[in-house]
Amino acid sequence: MAERLRNQASAYLRQHADNPVDWWPFSEEAFAEARRRNVPVFISVGYAACHWCHVMAHESFEDAATAQYLNEHFVSVKVDREERPDVDAVYMAATQALTGQGGWPMSVFTLPDGRTFYAGTYFPPRQLQGMPSFQQVMEAVSSAWRDRPAEVEASAAQIAAHLASAQAGNRRLIGSLEVTAESGPLSGEVLEAAVEAVLEQEDQRFGGLGGAPKFPPSPLLRFLLVYGSTDRPAAGAAASVADRTLETMARSGLYDQLEGGFARYTVDRAWAIPHFEKMLYDNAQLLRLYAHWSRSAPSEDQRHLALQVSADTAAWLAKRLRVEGGGFASSLDADTLVDGHRREGATYVWTPDELRTVLSDSGADADAVLSLLDLETGRMEAGGSTLHFGRSLQPEEEQLWQRVRPALLAVRDRRPQPDRDDKVVAGWNGLAIAGLADAALALDDAGDPGEKAAGLLDLARDAADYLLRVHYRNGLLARVSHAGTAAGIEGLLEDYAGAAEGLFALFAATGEEQWYRKAEELVLAAEQRFIVDGVLQDTAVRTDQLAAAQGSLSAADPMDGPTPSGTALFAGVLVTYAAYSGSSRHRALAEALLSHVQLVAARAPRAGGWAMSVLVQALEGPRELAVTGSDPRLVRQLLRTGRAAGGPAVVVASGSGGETAVPLLRDRPAPDGGALAYLCRGMVCSRPVADPEELAAQFRTLNS
Incomplete structure (x- = not known):
């Protein structure tokens, strides 16, 4: 039928x-x-x-x-x-x-x-x-x-x-996009109140925010990390909440301790029992967040944990969600088909006897391994348990777990596996490209093997190529594709902005200007397609049925859900584009789109996280780092220094110093065989330096 x-x-x-x-x-x-x-x-x-x-x-x-x-x-x-x-x-x-x-x-x-x-x-x-x-x-x-x-x-x-x-x-919430002389400068005063509101919502016993069910607050965590990297009031408190939440999630049942990747949420307050569906949009954001946290976490153990989670989640994306041609599928099912019946989480749960059998066969001390796991809190109705720790591991415990993971995963891989939704969503793939690019940089900057970082960049390039080849035609971006063919509606605002976010991040990671040029095209197309009579809309084409269902008015919803709103994503790529291009018009448009932050930051910080992070970036300038030159070793050192000192809000570009499509790189010469770093705000730059220590000192001066 x-x-x-x-x-x-x-x-x-x-x-x-x-x-x-x-x-x-x-x-x-x-x-x-x-x-x-x-x-x-x-x-x-x-x-x-x-x-x-x-x-x-x-x-x-x-x-x-x-x-x-x-x-x-x-x-x-x-x-x-x-x-x-x-x-x-x-x-x-x-x-x-x-x-x-x-x-x-x-x-x-x-x-x-x-x-x-x-x-x-x-x-x-x-x-x-x-x-x-x-x-x-x-x-x-x-x-x-x-x-x-x-x-x-x-x-x-x-x-x-x-x-x-x-x-x-x-x-009314977004306000007018007509920028006038009376518009005034941005204000960040409300952000401190937002941090205070988050502190009040933090679960002091189990970590995270609120009670059951408990979701990863990804857009909000982005704000906390960005704000925590500044010297603004409450920055230390913001960073501490991010530290506690990210560590708790990484040790919990929300995270797949065998293979990497995060479930959608946990049904309990203690983060022990997940709802087992795994979504691209969650993992793309969390991959990037852990990459950023690896630079700012206060302890060496936490930085190592952040890199491990980021690397394993990237590997999970490649293994489980990558489709032919390089894009990423939408999700894995919560259920597994076992003997003709759907059972939620059947792939992932273990009984103590199953664990002992595998561990004993692999020559491990089963009692020692089981003592690491909180099997009781993670016990489900059918008697099986999720594998999670619920606490920090000592170095020798961590080593033991890493030794037994392959054996446990090999057995789990032989079980029936959940179905996959193979449709490729443009905006979510943009977030995945950004996550992979930033994870590659984090791993490389931390001194991990270059092959691993290069592999992640290749995954990001392949996904970007898939988006542009399959989804982008004649200046229009399709929202979904399947089996290498675009289908259905034109992309929404979140698709255009999410794809641009990913391409800008890939350009920052590689210096390959084709990604910048396509990101610029998407930003300009979004401006043309989604601003109608001075009003921002989430859709460029609305059906008659939806128009009837909600009246003739239409406006973008600026509030975040599990993914950042299209409004917030668009404001973010406008700030980035203005930093690269020097366009005051696009900077002003971004500021106009951020006006709702003043109303929602303290009242509903979890619904305004991404926009608040963009506001911090805009208030910080944003900082712009241009590195040019032909000495690859020195270029790499300067970029590493800039990323470490600038935090998540810095906008980075690198090139040879010759002809370029990126205005930030123009007229930034470097000596033959050398390299120079230009630290700028609004295209106004400090004295170029070739010494990484001098560059770090410039960042410290800029922060003071």
Whole structure:
């Protein structure tokens, strides 16, 4: 029945191709069919790695009787929230307005014009603890549509008006993008209050922020690391929260201690039991954060831990998520298919007896290894446990663990493995490129073998080449691809800005100017595509159904989720581009996009982390480091010094000193056979130096 889904780019949609439900992808044709039949539309939103999405699919969408009722009374639309975040955002807002909560799977009932009149999340096949069954919901919705059309219309109009009001709120939050003489300079005073708010939210017992479920606060951690690298008020407190959170996560069940890579979140406060799905967007950000932390962590053990986590997470990306051609897939499933049944986390959990067998066979002291692990806190209902420590390891304990990891991983690799969602998302791949580039630099600067750093740069180059070759055509960036072919909608603001972020980072790491030129193209294209009549929008092209669902107004949502908002990402690449190009117009546009930080920093710091980090970078100048010359050894020394002294906020460019497309490098000559470093702010530079110690001293002067 669901043949329309069989060749979709989304693995989530393809998973439903054999359902008896007559699914449609989100399209004008689906809503036209609802108008023709005069029936409401049922929109089911989820994603491939979602455990409860699989549960509802098995219970309801694979059930012949349920499917028959859906097919007779509705046009059914299946949406991958990762492929269509524009659709997900609109109907999630409607669901939250109606129920006070949201989540996936999301179940939404709309008029044929796209306006919501009823919504919820997971519905069980039978009434359960006061929750209606899905059959009861379908019957009630169908009855209302047939017998009470005026009430349905009134409900849909009310919800659409509410969502339109939220869009107007986003417009007010971002403010005007018209820069005037009265706009005034940026202020960072609110950032200290943001740090104080974070300190109040920190879990003093288990680390991280808040209680269960516990998520990695990646955009916020970026702010804490960037702010902590400055001499601003509360910088020490910010750095300390980042130190504690990053170390705790690295020792916890959130992190895969055998292979690397982070799960989406843990269901418990103690970081012991993960929800086992692994997302590219989480791991791309965390890879980069641990690379940055390896430079600033206060102890040698922590710096070593940061490098280990960064290197292992990069290796996990290459092993598990890399697709043919060099891009990275979206996720690994939370569930594993074992004997015909989906079991959450089945690949990853161990019983003590399983551990003893493997350890004994490998010649290890099983008791000594088991004493390292907190198996009790990580115990799941079926009796297996996640492998995590819950504490810092002594050097000899760390050595023991590294010796037994390969044997345990080899056994785990022979188990059934979770499915992978192979669709490639442009913005998330941009974040992965940035993470790989920065991890390569961190490893190289720390003196790790050059082959490892070079390998990560090759992975970043391959992913960048894939994006530009597959996703970027005629000045437009596609959001997703599958099997090497772009499909679906144009990229969103987060895709253009995320891809530019990755390409700028790759240029900073390699000095290869083709990455700078393409990043510049994406920034300029985003400016043209997503600023309409002075208003920033998340989408360049909006469907009629979404316009009806939230009114005619449209504005970008500047608040971070697990990924940075498109607004924050765009502001960041504008600051970077202005630093490279000297464009005061783009610098002013970035500052205008950061105005919402004044309102959200202290009230909701976890929703403004990336924008706050960009604000710090802008307040710092940002610092610009141009290194030119033909002596590769000295160029490398100067760049290492600059990265170490400048922190995450420094903008770096390197070149030969000849013809260049990068304005920051122009008119920066170097002596034959030598190299010079130019430390600048706003293209105004200090005296060029060839001595790394002198460069470090210039940074110290700039900081004072």
